Amino acid sequence: MVDRDLLLTTKQMASFVANGYLRFDELVPQDLNEAAIEEISNRKIPREEAGTSSEEIWPDPSAVGRVFRLPEIQGIIQSLVGPNPLYDHHAVHTVNATHDVGQIWHADAIIDLRMHFDIQFFYFSHDTPREMGGTMILPGSQFRRISESDISRYQNFMGQIAMDCKAGTVVVVHHGIWHCAQPNKTDRTRYMFKLRLNPTVRQLRLWNTDDIDDPTIPGILSTNHKWYGNEDRLEMVNRIKFWRFLTGDDDFDLHYWLGRLENQPETAPVLSE
């Protein structure tokens, strides 16, 4: 079990629900980054079989295995997908030097109707300044029902974020997040290591819920994104439903968006005079 202090807080979970990702700058120690980049750049990380217990992959002395066994990373994993998740796949994403075309926008998923969700780690083992990329993500896109690269006509969005970060930065995303690799204008190859994990337990209050009643949480869950336009209220409904799923609180609401729709007086008994 992970130390409770290393689990995500409710405020962090609310941010994950509103934005579809969490970012942890310089989380991995530099000596481990250097060992990991040696494995990543030399393709030394074996591909495991999908559905394998994540506890069985990349045993010591694998540096990448040690990255994902860091207590802080284990705390993130346990908070989002619970103990002993399954390995789905990994990828060493490589953008060659002076590659000046961005990858098309896509999600790493076909249309996925589950409320349960997978997570993907984006691990940046070396410094990734903006001129080197890195991965660009679109906050708040994770609930959109689209299939993989069907969104490739789009080029730019208000609020898009490129991962301009230092070595050791880890981003964890909901499987539905829209993202794309950015051009690498430097003379060095860029790497990003991706790992997808599947839950094996009901994703119910897996994090540190000590702050579950924090009064700032509705505000975090109500974070707007400029690219939503007039669909912002529909996205609030998506978040309310997801928060109810995560917390088990079937009465949770934001600004009465769902409560008024659930009010069905036609089913109430007729009052007699």
Place this chain on the structure above:
Amino acid sequence: MQQRQKLLVLYLRSPDLASQVGSWSVYDGAGQSRHTTGDSENPPYNSVLEAMQDGWRVIQFPQQWPAFPGMEYQTSYLKNEYILEKLEDFDG
């Protein structure tokens, strides 16, 4: 001089042509400029109306459809997609 089509795709906050741009793409058939994902932080125009005032011609209006039953609260692709064009000189 031949001409080629340059397309500007603007996704608006609402169907109102004066409403704000939330997403944008440029495809240049004349090859005078190259565009790719993440290449700008702000749109070239704040609205379709502003682009029209700069000479862009609207060639597609998004149709508006009621939600399919059961999909009233689903979000998916960007709804308010306007396609605009300019004809650019092309020295082929």
